[in-house]
Amino acid sequence: MAWTKQEQLYDGKSKRVHTTTSPDHVVVEFKDDATAFNGVKHALIGDKARVNQAISAHLFGKVAEAGVRHHLVEVISDTEWLCEKVEIIPVEVVVRNYCAGSLAKRYGREEGEALPWPLVEYFYKSDALNDPLLGADVAVLFGWAKRWELAFMTEQALAVNDVLRGFWSDLGVDLVDFKLEFGRTADGRVLLADEITPDGSRLWEKGTRKRFDKDVFRRDLGDLGDTYRELYAKVFGEALASA
Amino acid sequence: MAWTKQEQLYDGKSKRVHTTTSPDHVVVEFKDDATAFNGVKHALIGDKARVNQAISAHLFGKVAEAGVRHHLVEVISDTEWLCEKVEIIPVEVVVRNYCAGSLAKRYGREEGEALPWPLVEYFYKSDALNDPLLGADVAVLFGWAKRWELAFMTEQALAVNDVLRGFWSDLGVDLVDFKLEFGRTADGRVLLADEITPDGSRLWEKGTRKRFDKDVFRRDLGDLGDTYRELYAKVFGEALASA
Numbered sequence: 270m271a272w273t274k275q276e277q278l279y280d281g282k283s284k285r286v287h288t289t290t291s292p293d294h295v296v297v298e299f300k301d302d303a304t305a306f307n308g309v310k311h312a313l314i315g316d317k318a319r320v321n322q323a324i325s326a327h328l329f330g331k332v333a334e335a336g337v338r339h340h341l342v343e344v345i346s347d348t349e350w351l352c353e354k355v356e357i358i359p360v361e362v363v364v365r366n367y368c369a370g371s372l373a374k375r376y377g378r379e380e381g382e383a384l385p386w387p388l389v390e391y392f393y394k395s396d397a398l399n400d401p402l403l404g405a406d407v408a409v410l411f412g413w414a415k416r417w418e419l420a421f422m423t424e425q426a427l428a429v430n431d432v433l434r435g436f437w438s439d440l441g442v443d444l445v446d447f448k449l450e451f452g453r454t455a456d457g458r459v460l461l462a463d464e465i466t467p468d469g470s471r472l473w474e475k476g477t478r479k480r481f482d483k484d485v486f487r488r489d490l491g492d493l494g495d496t497y498r499e500l501y502a503k504v505f506g507e508a509l510a511s512a
Numbered sequence: 513m514a515w516t517k518q519e520q521l522y523d524g525k526s527k528r529v530h531t532t533t534s535p536d537h538v539v540v541e542f543k544d545d546a547t548a549f550n551g552v553k554h555a556l557i558g559d560k561a562r563v564n565q566a567i568s569a570h571l572f573g574k575v576a577e578a579g580v581r582h583h584l585v586e587v588i589s590d591t592e593w594l595c596e597k598v599e600i601i602p603v604e605v606v607v608r609n610y611c612a613g614s615l616a617k618r619y620g621r622e623e624g625e626a627l628p629w630p631l632v633e634y635f636y637k638s639d640a641l642n643d644p645l646l647g648a649d650v651a652v653l654f655g656w657a658k659r660w661e662l663a664f665m666t667e668q669a670l671a672v673n674d675v676l677r678g679f680w681s682d683l684g685v686d687l688v689d690f691k692l693e694f695g696r697t698a699d700g701r702v703l704l705a706d707e708i709t710p711d712g713s714r715l716w717e718k719g720t721r722k723r724f725d726k727d728v729f730r731r732d733l734g735d736l737g738d739t740y741r742e743l744y745a746k747v748f749g750e751a752l753a754s755a
Binding site for chain 1: 619638640
C-alpha cells in the first residue's frame, strides 16, 4: 500500500471510509454489522466483513475481465481495500433476473417468477426516504445523474449481470437480483464502486431455492454467519480460515 | 343518442359505465362521490358530477383540436356521455409542471418548485396496490402495455399538457399536474379515455396558489362543492345552473 490511512471520512451501515495521504484514494473497511429495513434491524455477524471483502474483491476481478472499471485498487488486509476516491452517484442500480423483494411486493407478484429479460431499476439513495424507486427522467431533472451516466451505468450493470449470472450458475446458484452503486472520480470517469456482496444480492441455490444472501437475516431464515461462510466455501473451494 | 343504455358494466369511485345496444359504445355516468386516499375518505359533493362532466367535455374538445383522439362521442345529459368502448390500459400517465403531491413526498422536495421541463410518470392502475409508480420496462415486461403504446401515450399526454397549460393560464390558473388514462378500441386504436377534471388535476390560482382541485377535499382546505362551482364559472363565464 502506497498511502497511509488517515482520518475517518464516513461510517456507514456496513463499511467505513478513511482518507489517505493521497487525495485521490481512500481506505474502505468492511464491518461485521448487518442491518435491514433501513437500519431498524441490526446485528453483529462474525466473519461477515472478511467474507464480503473476499467475495466482492473476487467478483470485481471477474467483472474487470469483462471490461467493467471499478474503484478497487488493492486489497490491503482481509477487511480493507485501497480504492480510488469517488463521489457516489445517488442512484442505486438494481438488476433483476427473477421477480423478488420490492418488485414482487410493489406489484403484487409471486417471488421466483423468471423475468423474460433482465430488468434494470433505479432507486434514489436516501435513508431518510427509504430509497424510493426512481425514474430516469426524475434523476436527470433533479440533477442526481446525467442522462449519459444513467445510460452508462445501465450498460455496465447489464455487463456485470452477464458475468455474475454465469459465475454463480457454475456454482449451482441462481442470481436473482443485485444492487450496484457507481461513483465519479475527480478526473471525470464513472466507476463501479461500493461492493458486490450477498448483502446487496439475492442468491438462491438452484432447485432448493435455499437463500445464500442477506434475506436469511431480513427474514430470520437461519444463521447469517453460517450462510456466509458456506457461500465463501462455494466460491473459494475451501473453508474461511479462523479469525 | 343512437343507442340505448343497458346493464351496468362497472361502478367506479367517481363514474359508472353501462353497456348500450351498440357493442362498440358505452354510457359513462359521472357521480357526485368524492374519494381520497384510495377510497378511505369519501363524501357526496352536490354538483360534482355536473361540473366534472361539463369541464371534461370542454377540455376533451380543446385537446381534440390539437389532434388528440379521445373516447367521448356525445354528451347525452348533464352527467352522461356516450363513449367509444375501450379496454383501459392499466398504466396511468401523470404529467407534472410543478413538484407537488406524491412526487414531492417520495423525494422529500418542497411543493411548488417549478420543474425545468414537463415530467411524465407512469403508475400501475391498481387500487389493491395503491397505484404504485411504474417504470416503462416493468410495464412492458409484465405485459401491461406495449412499448409503442407507452411512447404514444407519453406524446399524447405532452400534447394535452401544452393545450391545457395555455387554457388554464388564460384563466389565471397554473396547471401543476394531471393524470390521464388511455384505452384500446377493438379495432386497435389507442384513445384518451376516462376524464380530465379537477379530481385528477392540480390547479393553483396564480399568485395566491389557492387550490381549485380535489386537494381541497383531500386536505380539508374548504368546501369542494363551492370550489368546483367557482371553477365552473371561471371556465364557462357563468354560474352553474341550479340542479
